[in-house]
Amino acid sequence: MRFTVQSQRFHSQRFQTPRSRQVYATPGVLVTAGSIGLALLLLLTVFFGDWLRAPGLQAFASRALFSPNNDGSFDIFDLTYDLQNSANITVEVFSETARVRLLQSQNNQAPGKHFLTWDGRDQNGALLPDGAYRVQITAQSVFRSESRTLNAQIDTSPPSVKILNSDEQMRVNSAELLLEGVSEPGAVLWWNGAMHSIIASDGRFSIPLRLQEGPNLVTLRIIDEAGNASEVRREILLSTRGPEITLLRPTENEWTNQQVIEVQGRITPRGEVTINQQRVQTSEDGFFRHQVLLTAGANLLHIEAKDELGNITSLNRTVYFKTGASSIQLNIEDGAILTTSTLQLVGKVEPGSRVSVNGQQVAVGMLGDFQVALPLLEGQNVIEIQTIDQAGNSNRLVRNITYNPNLGRETNWNQIGANFSQAPWLVIPALLLTLIVLGFLYWRRNHVELALSVNQSTFTPGLPAENHLLEIYLDLSQTARVTLEVLDEHGRPRATLLRQRRKMGRRHIIPWNGLDDQARMLPPGLYTIRAEAGSPPLQVTCSVPVQIERKGVSGSAQPVSTRQTVGNDWRR
Structure with a gap:
């Protein structure tokens, strides 16, 4: 430039006149001067355009809320800013009152996207309290600057629940x-x-x-x-289960002769108890007791327990109340005179009772029948029978029995001897008459009328605890030895209930549970119950059919019976 100016001055001086000399520019000079001016104008335009151009700042944050508590979730505030032109970047964080952090200061950065994070701490590295903050980004070019503000919220308090x-x-x-x-x-x-x-x-x-x-x-x-x-x-x-009830007293099916009974038991603590809908007090450990007034016969006790949640457990107990002595039936009257040395004592009491004869315990059948053979001493014998029923009521019965083996023998033989001495011709007729009478007495003594029946024609046995029994009714016209058997369809004995047992002339009830002689339950089918009484040649036999079925098969419950009074069975 400097050289060009000097050249122009040289050319001007060359063509100047001493005084009023006119200067004439040649075309070459004009082209040169124009070129130089245009170059200067372009340089100025580019230089000042760059200086006057704005940075073109845009900024945004992914989220305003963050919690700088090092729990791995949103611990930093991250922001992104975009520059269209190069600029010096300053990033500051302000609270509501003052600046708390300078993230960048006059950092020259090129155009493009830039990323920056803030950890929620101040200039000294201390964690700032929860609240609202402003992050201000300033982009400064030569002559122009732009600022953008982003809102940030520090929240380190966990949500309340x-x-x-x-x-x-x-x-x-x-x-x-x-x-x-x-x-x-x-x-x-x-x-x-x-x-x-x-x-x-x-x-x-x-x-x-x-x-x-x-x-x-x-x-x-x-x-x-x-x-x-x-x-x-x-x-x-x-918890959907009701409280546990432990009933200490009474036991199931308990008998008593006391009209007032005390119920004792225990439940889960903090529960409620009612007995027959009456509220009962319980202790801290759940123990309770309550007195109940009984009526004659069966009394149902309904115990109900309820816990704090309303779950209910119930329990039923049956108690039998009975007063008064139970009756005793015997086969011999007081004051009887016997000529035999053994007394076959047969009696009946209330089922479930205990019986003792002369202080010795006697077995009692399920229907309350009992029998015992008692040896007699010659002369007076005292038989004492005591019974206690299930409720505890007792009864006592005494029989005075006389044993005289010589009663009537001596007097009868002396009279017969005197008669024969006065009329000897009567000996043969008397002997014949004696034989006829003895034969008649033998027939009379051994002729037995027997009747056999059952309470149901179809019988379904059960387990021993279920107490399913078939009642067999045996009627004898007089005392005889009896054999009672159960025969299958082929006539083979499967169960022997009585074998040559001496039975008195009355009705006997023999229970049978459906088991054979080996205590096994007989299979379903048709069976025959046969009874034999007496001895040959005057032996009587009766039989009755019984159908045995399995559980779940119903049958007729009508009594079935047969009766036979003629007794000569030569096949036996």
């Missing part, structure tokens, strides 16, 4: 439970490790639960928008 219908340890008796609570609106609700829902704007939430019997652990985790988390645990115990 309140369960409305559950304590820390809760007991319920229903498997369906709707757990309700309140927390921070917009927070995410996690239940037992899985995301459940986002809490509504009113802050309320509900979780339908399906509980299992016993303890159920429920874990709720609430995460707010800043990443802060709160966790709530609840143990909910589902």
Whole structure:
């Protein structure tokens, strides 16, 4: 440039006249001067255009809320800014009152996207309190600057959670439970490790639960928008079983002769007890006692226990109340005179009673019948029978029996001898008459009328504890030895109930449980119950059919009987 100016001056001086000399520019000079001016204009335009151009700053943040508590969730505030032109960048953080952090200062950066994070701390590295902050980004070019402001919110407080219908340890008796609570609106609700829902704007939430019997652990985790988390645990115990009842007294089917009975027992503590709908007081450990007034006969005691949740357990007990002595039936009257040395004592008492004869315990059948053979001493014998029924009532009966083996023998033989001495011709007729009388007496003594019947024609045996029995009725016209058997369809004996047992002339009830001689239950089929009484040649036989069925098959319950009074059975 300097050279060019000097050249122009040289050319001007060359063509100047001494005084009023005119200067004439040649075309070459004009072209040169124009070129130089245009170059200068372009340089100035480019230089000042760059200086006057704006940075073109744009900035945004991914989220305003963050929680710098090192829990791994939204711990930093991250921002992104975009420059269209190079500029010096300054990033500052302001609270409501002052600047708290300088993130960048006059950092020259090229056009493009740039990223920056803030850890929520001040210039000294201290964690700032929760609240609202401004992050200001300033881009400075040569002559122009631009600023952008982003809002940031520090929130390190975990969201509050309140369960409305559950304590820390809760007991319920229903498997369906709707757990309700309140927390921070917009927070995410996690239940037992899985995301459940986002809490509504009113802050309320509900979780339908399906509980299992016993303890159920429920874990709720609430995460707010800043990443802060709160966790709530609840143990909910589902109990649908009623309280346990241990009844100490009375026992099942207890008999008593006391009109007032005391009921004692124990339940689960803190429960309620009622006996026949009457409230009963319980101690801290669940023990209770209560007196009940009984009526004659069977009394049903209904014990009901209820726990705190409303679960109910009930128990029934039957108690029998009876007063008064039970009757005793014997086959011999007081003052009887016997010529035999053994007394076959047969009697009947109330079923379930205990019987002793002369201080010795005697077995009693299920129907209350008993029999015992008693040796007699010559002369006076005292027979004492004592009985105690199931309720504890006792009775005593005494029989005075005389044993005289020589009664009537001496007098009869002396009279017969005198008659024969006065009329010897009567000997032969007397002998014949004696034989006829003896034969008649023998027939009379051994002729037995026998009747056999059962209470049902179809019998379904059960287990021994079920007490399923078939009653066989045996009627004898006089005392005889009896054999009672059960025969199958082929006539083979399967069960022997009596074998040559001496039975008195009356009705006898023999129970049978459906078992054979080896205590095995007989299979279903048609069987024959056969009874034999007496001895040959005057032996009588009766039989009655019985159909044995399995459980669940109903049959006729009409009594079936047969009677036979003629007794010569030569096949036996």
